Amino acid sequence: MLRDDIAALLTVALRKAQKRGDLPKFSPPAIAVEHPKDPSFGDYTTNVAMQSARLARMAPVKIADAIVQNLAPAAYVGKVDVVPPGFINITLADDWLSQQVAVIRQDGERWGNIDKGGGRKVQVEYVSANPTGPLHFGGARNAVLGDTLANLLAAAGYKVQREYYVNDAGLQIRKFGESLLARYGQALGQEATLPEDGYHGAYLQEWAGEIVRAEGNHYLSMPREEAISVLTAWGIRRTLRDLERDLAALGVHFDRWFSEKSLYEDGTFGEVMNLLRSRGFLHEKDGAVWLTATALGGAKDEVVIRSNGTPGYFASDIAYHYDKFIRRGFDWVIDVWAVDHQGHVPRMKTALQALGVDPKRLTVVLYDMVKLLRNGQEVKLSKRSGDIVTLAEVVAEVGKDAVRFMLLTRGNEATIEFDLDLAVRESSENPVYYVQYAHARIASIFRKAQEDGWTIASDANLSLLVHPAELHLVRHLLMLPEVVDLAVTRLQPHHLTYYARDLAAAFHQFYRDCQVLDRQNEALSQARLQLVAATKQVLAQVLALMGMSAPERM
RNA sequence: GCCCCCAUAGCUCAGCGGAUAGAGCAGCGGACUUCUAAUCCGUCGGUCGCAGGUUCGAGUCCUGCUGGGGGCGCCA
Numbered sequence: 001m002l003r004d005d006i007a008a009l010l011t012v013a014l015r016k017a018q019k020r021g022d023l024p025k026f027s028p029p030a031i032a033v034e035h036p037k038d039p040s041f042g043d044y045t046t047n048v049a050m051q052s053a054r055l056a057r058m059a060p061v062k063i064a065d066a067i068v069q070n071l072a073p074a075a076y077v078g079k080v081d082v083v084p085p086g087f088i089n090i091t092l093a094d095d096w097l098s099q100q101v102a103v104i105r106q107d108g109e110r111w112g113n114i115d116k117g118g119g120r121k122v123q124v125e126y127v128s129a130n131p132t133g134p135l136h137f138g139g140a141r142n143a144v145l146g147d148t149l150a151n152l153l154a155a156a157g158y159k160v161q162r163e164y165y166v167n168d169a170g171l172q173i174r175k176f177g178e179s180l181l182a183r184y185g186q187a188l189g190q191e192a193t194l195p196e197d198g199y200h201g202a203y204l205q206e207w208a209g210e211i212v213r214a215e216g217n218h219y220l221s222m223p224r225e226e227a228i229s230v231l232t233a234w235g236i237r238r239t240l241r242d243l244e245r246d247l248a249a250l251g252v253h254f255d256r257w258f259s260e261k262s263l264y265e266d267g268t269f270g271e272v273m274n275l276l277r278s279r280g281f282l283h284e285k286d287g288a289v290w291l292t293a294t295a296l297g298g299a300k301d302e303v304v305i306r307s308n309g310t311p312g313y314f315a316s317d318i319a320y321h322y323d324k325f326i327r328r329g330f331d332w333v334i335d336v337w338a339v340d341h342q343g344h345v346p347r348m349k350t351a352l353q354a355l356g357v358d359p360k361r362l363t364v365v366l367y368d369m370v371k372l373l374r375n376g377q378e379v380k381l382s383k384r385s386g387d388i389v390t391l392a393e394v395v396a397e398v399g400k401d402a403v404r405f406m407l408l409t410r411g412n413e414a415t416i417e418f419d420l421d422l423a424v425r426e427s428s429e430n431p432v433y434y435v436q437y438a439h440a441r442i443a444s445i446f447r448k449a450q451e452d453g454w455t456i457a458s459d460a461n462l463s464l465l466v467h468p469a470e471l472h473l474v475r476h477l478l479m480l481p482e483v484v485d486l487a488v489t490r491l492q493p494h495h496l497t498y499y500a501r502d503l504a505a506a507f508h509q510f511y512r513d514c515q516v517l518d519r520q521n522e523a524l525s526q527a528r529l530q531l532v533a534a535t536k537q538v539l540a541q542v543l544a545l546m547g548m549s550a551p552e553r554m
Numbered sequence: 555g556c557c558c559c560c561a562u563a564g565c566u567c568a569g570c571g572g573a574u575a576g577a578g579c580a581g582c583g584g585a586c587u588u589c590u591a592a593u594c595c596g597u598c599g600g601u602c603g604c605a606g607g608u609u610c611g612a613g614u615c616c617u618g619c620u621g622g623g624g625g626c627g628c629c630a
Binding site: 037047167290302308313342410436445501505532 | 556557558559560566567568569570571572573574575576577578579585588589590592593594595610611623624625626627628629630
């Protein structure tokens with residue numbers, strides 16, 4: 001990555017300055033290279049001279065001068081300035097910039113990939129909503145965030161596994177099954193009441209009707225427990241089928257759907273309890289089994305197995321993470337959770353310690369809520385009330401690309417206001433289509449080129465690209481690896497949306513200033529065709545990272 | 555009561571301890587006989603919630619306060 005190259009160049013220069021006695025001996029801070037806010041200061045800047053002032057007991061500007069004087073020549077460096085109070089500003093060389101078009105074209109789909117992961121195994125677990133009904137729109141943010149993080153990690157050189165944890169065991173599932181049986185009985189004219197805190201959604205009535213039509217009334221003659229068991233399994237299968245379909249419509253796919261129930265069936269749960277017990281982190285109190293979290297610095301002990309003998313969700317989660325880390329050996333696990341699960345994070349970390357797993361290997365990405373607006377009014381996303389807004393409905397209404405883009409434009413910790421009316425509007429108020437339009441515009445240039453009989457030369461003279469708008473565009477193409485690095489380092493995919501917008505803007509400005517196809521100047525046209533091809537490729541790449549399509553025409 | 559997140563332009567939000575705090579939208583004014591005007595250009599718009607502190611330098615870090623959201627369960 002260019003930024004790293006520059007940091008290395010500066011580091012070498014600083015050492016050389018020390019060796020030659022231009023600078024005193026001191027152990028220099030890590031050199032931070034960034035883009036100055038004001039482009040008139042150049043492409044890259046570092047404050048290392050100011051950082052070193054105290055250590056070197058020298059004026060920052062003097063330090064900067066000494067570093068600059070010992071800078072080895074590099075093709076990409078066009079101009080170096082030392083500016084008070086001690087910034088070193090680097091401007092890229094025009095001729096080097098124009099040649100990068102060929103490099104980007106040559107890298108193709110690999111452009112933007114970085115080797116941060118070094119092939120380490122990372123699992124991203126996301127969505128994981130209870131399989132008790134359709135996914136409501138709040139879950140869309142989880143899906144888009146997790147999926148995009150997985151895309152980014154893959155681009156950053158990690159070996160990524162995408163997983164959905166299916167909570168097909170426990171109390172909620174029990175209530176789900178009881179609710180479905182009650183609806184089934186009602187569908188057959190029986191007096192049946194839903195359990196307390198049961199599932200009241202209308203979809204269960206529909207499903208009960210389906211079961212009656214397909215299989216008649218014979219579940220009524222079955223023992224109740226057996227009927228619940230069969231109907232629960234039916235309901236989960238049905239839910240998962242719909243979930244998979246609805247998530248696919250959003251462009252979200254999983255490598256594995258992991259069953260919570262399987263942890264109990266294959267002995268994992270028992271194994272984990274034995275391990276915890278042998279390590280001395282379980283104790284009994286009030287008839288329940290507790291994790292002795294306080295022994296590991298936790299605020300309070302946590303119930304693992306209730307006094308009625310049933311394991312709680314925390315019990316499953318411990319076993320599940322044991323499976324992730326110890327059995328499957330992921331180097332790093334990322335769980336994507338809504339903020340209302342924040343209290344569970346320290347608990348989970350403590351549980352990992354109890355298992356002997358370094359808690360740093362688990363990162364929980366928390367994201368805030370989505371506020372859905374229609375006609376300027378907030379639509380409540382509660383499961384209780386009848387007006388639940390499902391993911392499928394919103395995707396059908398506004399489209400996959402708009403949903404993904406809008407859910408990605410905010411930092412994870414910011415609440416998102418999702419305006420349904422704005423999302424469907426195809427106007428300048430809607431930021432979604434801006435990036436795609438740039439891609440389509442470029443496609444249009446190539447269509448025109450073909451119509452007009454241009455043959456695209458592979459050996460274009462790129463040094464003809466000297467217009468400020470051309471070089472400005474190249475500069476943006478060059479930033480993709482840095483953006484991937486930033487988004488992965490912070491696990492904040494919203495940086496992609498801002499980059500995509502900036503890149504598209506750089507293209508639209510170029511488009512205004514520079515005619516690509518010009519019979520009066522075919523050599524320049526060929527160079528611009530290469531530039532525009534590189535831009536199309538990078539736009540497609542960033543759209544792909546966001547899980548959006550790159551349309552050829554709009 | 556304790557813990558976490560948020561507070562930046564009219565609105566929605568970016569902002570990596572650096573230089574004159576940015577973008578989109580909205581408002582106002584311009585640009586299509588041209589490779590797509592879903593575009594571009596100009597302009598208006600700020601006590602970065604408040605008060606201290608650390609620092610050569612704070613929207614950014616620390617402390618306190620105010621306001622909003624979330625959490626503190628043998629629910630998930």
